[in-house]
Amino acid sequence: EVQLLESGGGLVQRGGSLRLSCAASGFTFSNYAMSWVRQAPGKGLEWVSAISNTGGSAYYPDSVKGRFTISRDNSKSTLYLQVNTLRAEDTALYYCAKGINRAGTPTFFDFWGQGTLVTVSS
Amino acid sequence: QSALTQPPSASGSPGQSVTISCTGTSSDVGGYNYVSWYQQHPGKAPKLMIYEVNKWPSGVPDRFSGSKSGNTASLTVSGLQAEDEADYYCSSYAGYNTLVFGGGTKLTVL
Numbered sequence: 518e519v520q521l522l523e524s525g526g527g528l529v530q531r532g533g534s535l536r537l538s539c540a541a542s543g544f545t546f547s548n549y550a551m552s553w554v555r556q557a558p559g560k561g562l563e564w565v566s567a568i569s570n571t572g573g574s575a576y577y578p579d580s581v582k583g584r585f586t587i588s589r590d591n592s593k594s595t596l597y598l599q600v601n602t603l604r605a606e607d608t609a610l611y612y613c614a615k616g617i618n619r620a621g622t623p624t625f626f627d628f629w630g631q632g633t634l635v636t637v638s639s
Numbered sequence: 640q641s642a643l644t645q646p647p648s649a650s651g652s653p654g655q656s657v658t659i660s661c662t663g664t665s666s667d668v669g670g671y672n673y674v675s676w677y678q679q680h681p682g683k684a685p686k687l688m689i690y691e692v693n694k695w696p697s698g699v700p701d702r703f704s705g706s707k708s709g710n711t712a713s714l715t716v717s718g719l720q721a722e723d724e725a726d727y728y729c730s731s732y733a734g735y736n737t738l739v740f741g742g743g744t745k746l747t748v749l
Contacts, residue, residue, distance in 0.1 A: 563740060564740060626675075626687060
């Protein structure tokens with residue numbers, strides 16, 4: 518059974534940083550691209566990063582480029598998201614999501630975690 | 640990288656069919672066959688319902704179907720059931736290794 522367990526969220530001041538983690542199990546982690554998707558309270562979904570299976574390629578939307586960094590440790594089957602210079606609008610539930618191929622190109626996600634909440638205070 | 644446009648709400652009675660639209664541009668929905676649909680119940684993670692416009696993941700009932708015409712994709716739920724009441728989000732590959740979601744549609748089963 519595929520499981521994705523996010524952690525690392527919390528309350529942080531504006532301008533602060535956090536490192537989110539996603540522990541994967543139930544599939545060969547190193548064979549699949551992964552992504553992070555966030556959801557602000559009461560709002561819709563927003564894709565915020567993707568990484569290829571090897572970690573050699575990473576992609577971001579303009580809204581987070583330069584502030585967020587996605588990475589992975591295939592030996593630990595763990596995905597990470599370093600979030601810096603946090604703004605109030607970064608407050609959201611951050612989901613990790615499994616891609617369907619090796620390339621980092623985000624197309625769709627067949628499994629999602631339960632999310633970790635990041636709250637940015639001013 | 641603008642969000643795709645979905646109606647905020649849709650509704651239908653049990654047994655009826657309802658269709659939810661998802662409008663983008665030629666740079667996303669119209670340009671690629673990578674439209675997906677997700678179902679999200681309150682407090683739960685999204686669940687993949689349709690991928691690549693009209694394909695079903697394992698375990699998803701064929702009451703859910705997808706289609707695309709030009710820059711607009713659609714999700715049709717046939718034979719509505721109470722458990723179909725949820726939020727539905729479309730997404731599309733948008734080129735340059737980016738993905739865009741729709742704003743979501745709240746489906747109510749009357």
